[in-house]
Amino acid sequence: MGRNIQPIFCVSFVFFLLFSVGKMEDDDVRDALVDFMNALGPPRTIQNTTNWGWNTSSDPCTNTWHGVTCDTGNKTVQKIVLEKLSLTGTLDFESLCKETSLIVLSLKFNNLTGDLSPEISNCKKLRHIYLTGNHFSGSLPDSLTGLADLKRIDISNNELDGKLPDMPRITGLLSFLAQNNRFTGQLPNFNYHQLQDFDVSNNDFSGPIPDDTGKFGANSFLGNPNLCGKKLPKACPVKKRKKNLNNILMYSGYAILGLIVLVLVSLLFLKRKEKHEDTKSVDSEKKGVNDSGISSGKNRSEFSITSAENGGVSASLVVLSSPVEAVNGMRFEDLLRAPAELMGRGKHGSLYKVIPTGGIPLVVKRIKDWDISRDEFKKRMQRIDQVKHPKVLPVVAYYCSKQEKLLVYEFQQNGSLFNLLHGSQNGQHFDWGSRLNVACGTAEALAFMHAELQNDGIAHGNIKSSNILFTQDMEVCVSEYGLMVVEDGSQKSNAFNLDVYAFGVILLELLTGKPVQSNGLDLAQWVNSVVKEEWTGEVFDKKLVVEGANEERMVALLQIALKCINGSPDVRPGIGQVAAMIVSLKEEDERSMVSSDP
Numbered sequence: 033m034g035r036n037i038q039p040i041f042c043v044s045f046v047f048f049l050l051f052s053v054g055k056m057e058d059d060d061v062r063d064a065l066v067d068f069m070n071a072l073g074p075p076r077t078i079q080n081t082t083n084w085g086w087n088t089s090s091d092p093c094t095n096t097w098h099g100v101t102c103d104t105g106n107k108t109v110q111k112i113v114l115e116k117l118s119l120t121g122t123l124d125f126e127s128l129c130k131e132t133s134l135i136v137l138s139l140k141f142n143n144l145t146g147d148l149s150p151e152i153s154n155c156k157k158l159r160h161i162y163l164t165g166n167h168f169s170g171s172l173p174d175s176l177t178g179l180a181d182l183k184r185i186d187i188s189n190n191e192l193d194g195k196l197p198d199m200p201r202i203t204g205l206l207s208f209l210a211q212n213n214r215f216t217g218q219l220p221n222f223n224y225h226q227l228q229d230f231d232v233s234n235n236d237f238s239g240p241i242p243d244d245t246g247k248f249g250a251n252s253f254l255g256n257p258n259l260c261g262k263k264l265p266k267a268c269p270v271k272k273r274k275k276n277l278n279n280i281l282m283y284s285g286y287a288i289l290g291l292i293v294l295v296l297v298s299l300l301f302l303k304r305k306e307k308h309e310d311t312k313s314v315d316s317e318k319k320g321v322n323d324s325g326i327s328s329g330k331n332r333s334e335f336s337i338t339s340a341e342n343g344g345v346s347a348s349l350v351v352l353s354s355p356v357e358a359v360n361g362m363r364f365e366d367l368l369r370a371p372a373e374l375m376g377r378g379k380h381g382s383l384y385k386v387i388p389t390g391g392i393p394l395v396v397k398r399i400k401d402w403d404i405s406r407d408e409f410k411k412r413m414q415r416i417d418q419v420k421h422p423k424v425l426p427v428v429a430y431y432c433s434k435q436e437k438l439l440v441y442e443f444q445q446n447g448s449l450f451n452l453l454h455g456s457q458n459g460q461h462f463d464w465g466s467r468l469n470v471a472c473g474t475a476e477a478l479a480f481m482h483a484e485l486q487n488d489g490i491a492h493g494n495i496k497s498s499n500i501l502f503t504q505d506m507e508v509c510v511s512e513y514g515l516m517v518v519e520d521g522s523q524k525s526n527a528f529n530l531d532v533y534a535f536g537v538i539l540l541e542l543l544t545g546k547p548v549q550s551n552g553l554d555l556a557q558w559v560n561s562v563v564k565e566e567w568t569g570e571v572f573d574k575k576l577v578v579e580g581a582n583e584e585r586m587v588a589l590l591q592i593a594l595k596c597i598n599g600s601p602d603v604r605p606g607i608g609q610v611a612a613m614i615v616s617l618k619e620e621d622e623r624s625m626v627s628s629d630p
Contacts, residue, residue, distance in 0.1 A: 064130035073121025104580035108133035115140040122146035129154035141165035150175040164188045177201040240268045351429045352417040393443035416514045419484040423477035425511040446502035454547050464581035467542045472618045473508035475611035482607050490514045491527035495534035529601045536596025545573030556597050
């Protein structure tokens with residue numbers, strides 16, 4: 033009997049080591065959190081209490097630290113609540129945000145002073161921040177608007193001043209409380225339709241109230257003597273009309289006449305130029321070379337060779353609203369000469385990483401077999417460029433000729449969802465919360481684009497996990513929107529419906545961790561067969577199960593995915609409905625995470 037006990041003891045000991053030591057917070061993060069607490073200036077009487085923690089000889093997750101809540105795997109700190117503790121120091125975001133998984137920060141009703149530093153933007157996953165009832169001063173840092181996941185901000189009852197940053201950039205904001213401060217300037221145009229709580233009373237804002245929804249009453253704006261609006265005692269001044277109507281009409285007539293002359297001259301010039309370029313294009317096609325003289329050469333990439341062999345015509349790329357300085361003024365030949373690396377080939381074309389002069393890496397999508405005229409292509413690109421969403425990767429430039437259709441994007445160094453799920457993760461932990469964020473961000477982006485481009489008939493057309501990219505800050509970003517005209521049967525309108533189906537498949541990838549096709553197995557068919565046999569638990573990625581992700585919410589996301597891939601297209605929900613369901617699920621997940629929030 034003694035011989036049997038020893039192996040069991042050894043196995044138990046190994047399990048103890050795995051589940052205790054392996055789940056500790058990193059030492060560097062722990063030390064930074066201790067520095068954060070020291071800066072807060074806790075009284076000695078509190079530090080001497082039992083289970084205070086907050087020292088370098090213990091761990092915030094495996095030991096007890098006052099006010100700290102970790103994730104279900106006891107690996108990272110996700111919530112810090114330190115309220116009514118008579119803290120008298122400052123808020124050290126530089127140290128605090130070494131913990132990049134922090135979701136909730138509450139320091140209500142203390143005596144903290146100093147400003148709120150720009151390093152707050154390093155807390156990338158921060159969703160809730162409560163700082164009411166302190167003595168913080170200075171202005172809100174512009175970097176605050178870079179926190180894309182922020183939902184609730186309470187900075188009321190402080191001594192903050194200056195103008196508010198561009199708060200509408202935080203697209204998911206639900207609550208903004210900033211009453212009883214010293215803020216100045218005009219109010220930003222918040223998304224008042226989305227906000228649930230809003231109060232900027234007793235500050236020094238000026239100008240008109242931008243809220244045209246009527247959702248928030250006068251109490252949310254009172255105490256700002258220079259604010260005006262229908263809800264306030266001070267009405268906004270009516271702009272006076274100019275008295276001399278005759279002069280206005282006279283000058284307007286001159287302007288219209290001048291404009292007509294200018295248009296006629298421009299049309300004449302363009303007509304001559306078009307005729308000249310048509311002749312030039314025919315000559316180039318006969319020669320089989322472009323105007324730069326490129327016909328052969330050394331050290332050219334496959335991209336350069338195939339493009340040159342197709343007889344490209346020298347022209348400037350059409351640069352759209354590009355934030356990439358290196359694209360401005362670039363010509364087609366510049367792309368041909370630049371070193372290029374083939375990143376992949378697909379059914380619709382090839383993808384290259386190109387590093388032009390200037391050193392900023394770009395991605396060039398070379399499209400094949402797209403039967404679309406140059407004018408239609410141009411109109412399509414310009415219309416897509418008019419619709420902006422922070423989670424949709426914009427086309428920065430394009431080139432279109434009889435032989436070539438090229439699109440230029442800014443290179444995203446953190447790769448795609450496909451690589452994160454099915455490739456080498458390089459130590460990255462893709463947990464349930466991160467997967468739900470990807471699902472939510474992608475759905476919101478598609479819902480926005482569908483709503484804006486419905487009348488134009490421009491759907492994405494090629495939704496897949498390799499087209500879901502991650503920015504430098506690991507924010508989700510949908511790429512290649514609208515590059516393919518997809519039809520199901522004879523009905524072009526079904527392109528939007530097919531986007532919903534394809535998004536449902538992405539949800540299945542997130543839930544199962546399996547690729548769409550593997551050893552001849554179709555993912556959607558496999559999931560349907562497993563669910564039909566009532567083995568739903570077998571669907572989920574084992575990594576999520578080990579993590580301890582909430583099975584009820586995983587099943588809820590699975591149900592959404594199954595609605596998207598329903599075999600009857602007419603029964604599938606619109607992407608707007610899908611996004612609303614996932615947002616609701618994410619909020620439920622957040623509420624469970626912060627259930628003890630004050």
